[in-house]
Amino acid sequence: MDLTARWFPGHLAEIDRDECLELLGRSEVGRVGLGEPAGPLVLPVNHVMVGEGIVFRTVPRTAIADHVGAGRLSYQVDELGSCMSSGWSVLARGTADFVDGPWLEEHDIEPEPWTDVRRTLFVRITPTQITGRRVLPA
Template sequence: MSTNERWFPGHLKELSEAECLEQLGEHHVGRVAYCDQDGPVVIPVNYVVEGRSVLLRLSPHATLASHLRSADASFQIDEFDDYTQSGWSVLLRGHATYVDVADHPAAADLIPWAEGQRSLLVRIAAREITGRRLLPA
């Protein structure tokens, strides 16, 4: 079936916050987003969930880290299936701050895939968590 033969596109359904948190808890890579003077920047990172927050480990010298010291930021995950043309996405919108590793034991489970001295722990605390599921047509 080519995409041109699809007469009945898929339905979008809102996810509850509990469903969003469940998806966040089951994955290890997502995308952090921030805004600079030229608009949004979206960067994949490893993460762990802690309550209604996500924790990231960054290099303190990275451009990304400098934008997350105290800033509005978002964290996004999703998954799609080309064959059934369906999927889901979760968006956590909140505020990013630097936090102390000693205060966040969940960070022990956060092992970034990428190399580098990632000694800085950043928390994005949710103001709002939303998600949608695109059901197969």
């Protein structure tokens, strides 16, 4: 965070890319955002980071699976404190592709879903843009 930023209640400060990546890495859950004919769709998933890639699991024939490779999507993580009117939010926009067993073994990861639904597809979002903002406490 820019230490020269003015620290006063309600001040909105941009977060640089490195800190955005750190916050993505510290977070376990975020939301995938994608465009649907009925309007934007936002779905929560748990994730792990591999470099700048965001990796999570999903099931076949879902809105998320249908969008992989078909266009751009977004991923957001945040932490908000309503009692202090403060927090931060990071938004990653980019493309997504499926990754398979050899890639997962090479990177020694396997994000575990929080639900008991069998999620057999592994998705990696490759961000082309990462932005973040922080609102300082009142």
